[in-house]
Structure formats: structure tokens, C-alpha cells
Amino acid sequence: MTTGDEPLMGIPDIDAALSPYLPPGCLIVVIGTPGSGSHLLAKQFAQAGVGSTPVFYYTTAERTIDSQDAFRSFHWDPEPIRFGNLSDDYYQRVLEPQLEVSRIRERGLRLDDLRNARRAEVSVGPYSLVNRFLNDLAGLDAPFRLVLDSLDFLLELLEVSEVVNLVRQIRSRTQLLGGKAMVTVQQASLDNKSSAMLEDVADLGITLRSDPNGATFEHTLEVRKLRNHPERTQIRRLTIDDTGFHVAP
Amino acid sequence: MVLVAGGVGTGKTTLCLEFLVRGAERGEKGLFISVTEASAKLMQNFSTFEFFHTDLVNNNLVTIVDLPIVYDRLGLNREELKPGEVDILVRTIQDLVRESGARRVVVDSLTSVGFRVRSEEKARDFILKLAQAFSELGTTSLMVAEVGAVPGVHSLYGVEEAIVDGVVMLSNVRRRGDMLRVLQIIKMRGTVHSRAQYVIELTPIGLLMAPFLKGGRLETA
Numbered sequence: 001m002t003t004g005d006e007p008l009m010g011i012p013d014i015d016a017a018l019s020p021y022l023p024p025g026c027l028i029v030v031i032g033t034p035g036s037g038s039h040l041l042a043k044q045f046a047q048a049g050v051g052s053t054p055v056f057y058y059t060t061a062e063r064t065i066d067s068q069d070a071f072r073s074f075h076w077d078p079e080p081i082r083f084g085n086l087s088d089d090y091y092q093r094v095l096e097p098q099l100e101v102s103r104i105r106e107r108g109l110r111l112d113d114l115r116n117a118r119r120a121e122v123s124v125g126p127y128s129l130v131n132r133f134l135n136d137l138a139g140l141d142a143p144f145r146l147v148l149d150s151l152d153f154l155l156e157l158l159e160v161s162e163v164v165n166l167v168r169q170i171r172s173r174t175q176l177l178g179g180k181a182m183v184t185v186q187q188a189s190l191d192n193k194s195s196a197m198l199e200d201v202a203d204l205g206i207t208l209r210s211d212p213n214g215a216t217f218e219h220t221l222e223v224r225k226l227r228n229h230p231e232r233t234q235i236r237r238l239t240i241d242d243t244g245f246h247v248a249p
Numbered sequence: 250m251v252l253v254a255g256g257v258g259t260g261k262t263t264l265c266l267e268f269l270v271r272g273a274e275r276g277e278k279g280l281f282i283s284v285t286e287a288s289a290k291l292m293q294n295f296s297t298f299e300f301f302h303t304d305l306v307n308n309n310l311v312t313i314v315d316l317p318i319v320y321d322r323l324g325l326n327r328e329e330l331k332p333g334e335v336d337i338l339v340r341t342i343q344d345l346v347r348e349s350g351a352r353r354v355v356v357d358s359l360t361s362v363g364f365r366v367r368s369e370e371k372a373r374d375f376i377l378k379l380a381q382a383f384s385e386l387g388t389t390s391l392m393v394a395e396v397g398a399v400p401g402v403h404s405l406y407g408v409e410e411a412i413v414d415g416v417v418m419l420s421n422v423r424r425r426g427d428m429l430r431v432l433q434i435i436k437m438r439g440t441v442h443s444r445a446q447y448v449i450e451l452t453p454i455g456l457l458m459a460p461f462l463k464g465g466r467l468e469t470a
Binding site: 097098100101104105108109110111113114117 | 312314315318319321322323324337340341344345348349
């Protein structure tokens with residue numbers, strides 16, 4: 001069960017500034033530019049919930065083993081976190097069968113390809129990533145922390161409205177059960193309208209930037225939206241070390 | 250290519266099975282392409298007939314293919330087949346007939362395949378291409394068509410009967426409280442044939458036919 005006072009994102013200064021103004025169930029939408037660290041922020045958010053609530057980390061951007069290694073590289077233990085890999089699922093359920101279909105179409109179907117098959121093995125309809133994810137979401141029945149990193153892969157495959165609807169489902173679940181959820185997306189994957197739709201759903205809208213500053217890059221976190229608290233919008237400069245993001249002094 | 254048209258329970262599948270079995274007894278291999286029934290279920294149903302032996306299947310004299318599995322292997326799982334996919338399906342069926350060495354082929358049913366093709370235009374295209382493929386292979390084929398009890402209607406798409414070489418119509422007829430199965434050859438290209446109705450009985454030793462004697466009050470089921 002949630003204690004209600006677990007860290008928001010694991011960045012103490014940011015957490016202190018925002019947590020009092022967020023409802024118990026909330027959705028955070030992180031829009032990032034390339035190299036800004038949205039995947040890292042997603043992991044830092046996930047690890048911040050460990051010990052307080054069940055944590056679910058869905059990735060579409062990397063192999064699960066790479067995600068887990070990344071957690072360890074910042075001294076965060078991935079063991080308590082339940083991982084789901086939507087891109088791997090999609091590969092196994094859609095892309096791999098497509099490869100086999102191409103092979104069979106090219107060389108022709110043979111009776112041997114059919115002899116040991118049973119109708120029960122025949123796949124039932126097209127695979128839906130949304131259904132796969134929503135099935136997991138519907139199975140939650142207690143406060144949780146969930147990360148979906150990132151929406152970019154879904155935006156490649158689905159209509160924007162379907163993706164926004166999925167995000168609404170996540171938010172609805174967080175409100176119902178008292179969970180915290182974060183979804184990430186690259187700025188380049190969104191047009192103005194879809195960006196506005198996502199930010200509208202969000203309780204907390206964050207933009208992560210990485211801009212050249214001399215020979216280095218300067219990382220900034222913009223709190224673009226805090227529902228009902230526009231006075232709390234702010235821009236903070238971040239540093240990154242081997243324990244994740246910190247607010248720069 | 251012969252169309253075996255009829256309503257539910259008229260004996261279309263049994264007639265087609267016996268067509269394959271009798272062919273196998275003469276050394277002609279057969280291929281049964283099943284759309285609606287799984288091959289395991291078909292085998293179970295067929296085992297009730299004395300004229301059918303599982304050795305026919307075990308020795309590849311009769312090969313049963315589940316078309317839904319073919320759809321799956323070819324990635325044709327969508328509800329509606331695209332025009333290019335119709336060509337893939339026809340080519341694949343042709344390949345399977347060739348590989349099995351079948352001289353006799355049954356597709357049970359054409360109607361079920363037609364539902365996947367959706368538009369009448371594409372269904373006609375499919376039937377025409379299938380007929381051409383079977384003709385090239387020199388096979389004798391029975392195409393099952395599910396049709397209701399509408400007098401004079403032997404096909405769903407209105408073209409099957411024009412494309413095929415023959416039409417065998419099976420129907421249920423009620424007479425004095427009994428339900429009779431009736432067979433009638435509507436068309437058999439290049440032959441002189443009777444157009445009389447015959448009562449058929451599906452027995453364990455095979456299909457028996459007797460002239461349909463007139464008399465009594467008739468009512469089409």
C-alpha cells in the first residue's frame with residue numbers, strides 16, 4: 001500500500017516543490033528532446049516508488065535486460081520492479097510471424113507446414129498492443145506506480161487518438177486506485193495538437209530539454225503544467241551523476 | 250469442376266467425402282480442403298462411415314487440409330482478403346494440390362471462403378481463378394456451396410453455376426411427415442443426363458440413391 005508520502009520523482013527539490021499540489025492519483029506526461037534523459041527520468045520515477053507501492057515499468061524503447069542494467073548503473077535495484085516490454089511483445093507476436101509469413105509466401109506452403117498444426121494454434125485475429133497493455137492495467141487493484149516509456153513506438157503504430165485514449169485509461173486507473181503514472185514521449189513524435197491533447201490529460205506536464213552550452217549540454221526540466229496550480233510552473237536546471245538527476249545548485 | 254449446392258444437413262460433405270474415397274480406391278489421390286470443420290473433427294465424423302478408413306489418410310491417399318491454418322501460415326488472418334491475397338491463396342491451393350498428387354479435390358465450402366473475400370466481385374474473381382487452377386492441374390473437383398431453399402438458386406454469387414462444369418443440387422424435402430434428402434443434377438457440361446430428382450440415403454456403406462417416386466403431398470423444407 002502507498003504511504004502517501006513516497007517521493008514523486010526521486011529528485012528531492014522537485015518533489016518538495018510539486019508533491020503537495022498533486023492529487024493521490026496522478027498522471028505525469030514527460031515530453032523530451034533527444035538526449036534530454038526522458039528514459040532516465042522514467043527510471044528514476046520508477047525507483048522512487050520502490051518500497052511504497054508495486055512498481056510496473058513498461059518499455060517500448062529498449063530490451064528489458066538493458067533497462068535493468070541501466071537501473072543498476074545508477075545504483076537502483078531493478079528486482080522489485082515488474083517489467084513489461086511492449087516492443088518485444090510486438091516483435092514476437094507480429095514481426096516474427098510476419099517474417100515467417102514472408103518466408104512461406106516466397107517458397108510456397110507445403111503440406112508438411114500443415115500436417116502437425118491444429119486449429120487451436122491458429123492465432124485469433126490481429127495482435128493489439130493496446131489490449132495487451134490495458135489487460136495488465138485492468139488487473140491492477142491497489143495503489144501502484146507505473147511507467148510507460150515511451151509513447152513514441154505506439155504513435156508509430158496507432159492513431160494519435162488511440163494513444164491519447166490509452167493515456168486517459170492510465171490516468172483513470174491512477175485516480176481510481178491512487179496510483180502514480182508517468183508516460184514519456186519525444187517532442188518530435190508530436191504535432192501541436194497531439195501535444196496539447198496529452199498535456200490536457202496530464203496532471204503534471206514536464207518538458208525535458210538538452211541544449212548545447214559551450215562544450216557541454218545543459219539539461220533543464222520545465223514544469224509546464226501543474227493542474228490547478230499555474231503559479232507552480234517553473235524551469236529548473238538539472239545535473240546528472242551516478243545516482244540520477246538532481247537540481248543544479 | 251462441379252458445384253455441390255444445398256442447404257444445411259443435405260449431405261454435401263458426405264457426398265464429397267465418398268467422392269474422394271471412391272477415387273482413392275481407384276488409385277486417384279484426393280485432397281479435402283476444409284474451411285468450416287477442423288480436420289480432427291472431420292476425421293471423427295468420417296469414422297462413422299464404413300467406407301472410410303483412416304488408413305486412407307495415413308497413407309496420404311486422402312489428404313485433409315484445414316484452410317484456416319493455411320490462412321494463418323500465409324498471414325491472411327484479416328477478416329477481409331485483399332485482391333493480391335486472393336492470388337496468393339489460389340496459388341497456394343494449386344501448390345498443395347500439386348504436392349499431394351491429388352486427382353480429386355473438394356473445397357468445403359466455397360461459401361465460407363467467399364465470406365473472407367467479402368465483395369461479390371472478388372468472390373467471382375476467386376472462383377474463376379480457382380477453376381482455372383484446377384483445370385490446369387487436370388483435377389476433378391467438387392466445390393461445396395451453401396445455398397438456401399430458394400427454387401432455381403444454386404449459388405451465392407450468381408457466377409459459380411456459369412463457371413463450373415456441373416451443378417449437383419441437394420435439398421431436403423418433406424413428405425408425409427418424413428424429411429427426405431433429394432439429389433438432382435442441374436447441369437453436367439458435355440453429358441446427357443437425367444434432371445430427375447433422386448432420393449438419397451446416407452448409409453454407413455455409402456450414399457444410396459433411388460428414384461424419387463411421385464405421389465403424396467410435397468413440401469420443400
